[in-house]
Amino acid sequence: MSLSTTPSSITPPAARPAAQPGPTRLELLAAMLRIRAYEEKIVAFHAAGPFPNVCTSVGQEAAAVGVVSALRAEDQILTNHRSAGHLLARGADPGRMLAEVMGRSTGYCQGRSGTLHISVKELGVVLTSTIVGGELSLAPGVALSRAMLGGEGIVVCFFGDGAACEGIFHESLNLASVWNLPVLYVCENNQWQAFVHRKETMVGDHVAPWAAPYGIDSLTVDGNDVESVRKAALHAAAQVRETRRPFLLEAWTYRQRGHMEPHDQSYVDPAELEAWMAKDPISRLEARLLTDGELTTADLEALHAEARRAIDEAAEFAATSPYPDPSDLATGVYA
Numbered sequence: 001m002s003l004s005t006t007p008s009s010i011t012p013p014a015a016r017p018a019a020q021p022g023p024t025r026l027e028l029l030a031a032m033l034r035i036r037a038y039e040e041k042i043v044a045f046h047a048a049g050p051f052p053n054v055c056t057s058v059g060q061e062a063a064a065v066g067v068v069s070a071l072r073a074e075d076q077i078l079t080n081h082r083s084a085g086h087l088l089a090r091g092a093d094p095g096r097m098l099a100e101v102m103g104r105s106t107g108y109c110q111g112r113s114g115t116l117h118i119s120v121k122e123l124g125v126v127l128t129s130t131i132v133g134g135e136l137s138l139a140p141g142v143a144l145s146r147a148m149l150g151g152e153g154i155v156v157c158f159f160g161d162g163a164a165c166e167g168i169f170h171e172s173l174n175l176a177s178v179w180n181l182p183v184l185y186v187c188e189n190n191q192w193q194a195f196v197h198r199k200e201t202m203v204g205d206h207v208a209p210w211a212a213p214y215g216i217d218s219l220t221v222d223g224n225d226v227e228s229v230r231k232a233a234l235h236a237a238a239q240v241r242e243t244r245r246p247f248l249l250e251a252w253t254y255r256q257r258g259h260m261e262p263h264d265q266s267y268v269d270p271a272e273l274e275a276w277m278a279k280d281p282i283s284r285l286e287a288r289l290l291t292d293g294e295l296t297t298a299d300l301e302a303l304h305a306e307a308r309r310a311i312d313e314a315a316e317f318a319a320t321s322p323y324p325d326p327s328d329l330a331t332g333v334y335a
Contacts, residue, residue, distance in 0.1 A: 066229025223251030
């Protein structure tokens with residue numbers, strides 16, 4: 001099935017001011033490589049064990065980088081259990097993220113959240129929800145606060161196709177529409193809902209059309225093309241800023257690894273996995289840059305090496321950080 005709207009059809013209205021210079025293609029690639037290196041590191045840590053449960057977003061880097069690169073500093077983010085890409089794209093320190101996952105005091109939440117509940121207030125990351133659809137239930141409330149406080153900031157809510165099949169998706173969109181709330185809903189349709197393929201739970205391929213009954217505009221974009229995602233996200237975010245109404249952006253992508261580590265994906269059709277691996281977002285941008293003469297093979301090797309070096313340093317920082325003091329056990333805990 002073809003995508004409902006192709007990136008090339010997006011033309012921002014003439015009345016909108018010219019966009020500020022954004023990241024270069026090399027910077028977009030570097031951001032995706034850092035995310036991939038980070039998640040490969042936690043996969044390796046988990047395999048060596050013992051290590052906390054982790055849910056990776058390998059294969060979805062273009063969706064994270066493309067959307068987050070289109071946001072402004074005043075925007076807020078609510079995300080889900082595959083949050084590493086969103087946080088790193090937002091500028092989170094990989095050392096503090098790994099420290100958090102490893103339960104160390106230097107983590108963003110002093111080691112209390114693990115990999116599934118990280119929040120980074122200074123970057124506008126309100127929360128990471130391990131409850132599927134949990135971020136959808138909170139997005140209207142955060143957006144209502146933004147609307148009451150004024151300002152141009154918007155709320156960006158990341159969720160998957162599994163969450164879209166829950167009732168809270170419809171409740172959230174309905175309320176955001178009725179109350180005219182500035183929410184950019186971003187569905188990362190990665191084809192798999194834990195161990196169940198979306199074809200077993202959805203009529204039709206796409207989530208974007210489900211916004212229409214609520215009077216919400218929507219768009220489906222190739223989620224494995226970071227440039228297309230960024231262009232679509234800039235368009236969607238600009239509309240939310242101007243209208244102060246919600247918008248649903250669907251990124252058509254694929255989760256290359258299991259639901260959580262160390263699942264072997266024995267339930268996945270090998271032909272499907274192979275077809276999507278051939279559309280890997282990092283490889284696609286690399287091929288484009290090589291073809292256009294913006295990179296050489298040596299340049300690519302250096303970029304990969306730099307990403308691995310940065311994550312190795314982050315891992316060393318996290319591993320040598322102290323655990324929280326037991327006397328701080330009740331700090332930040334509310335009864």
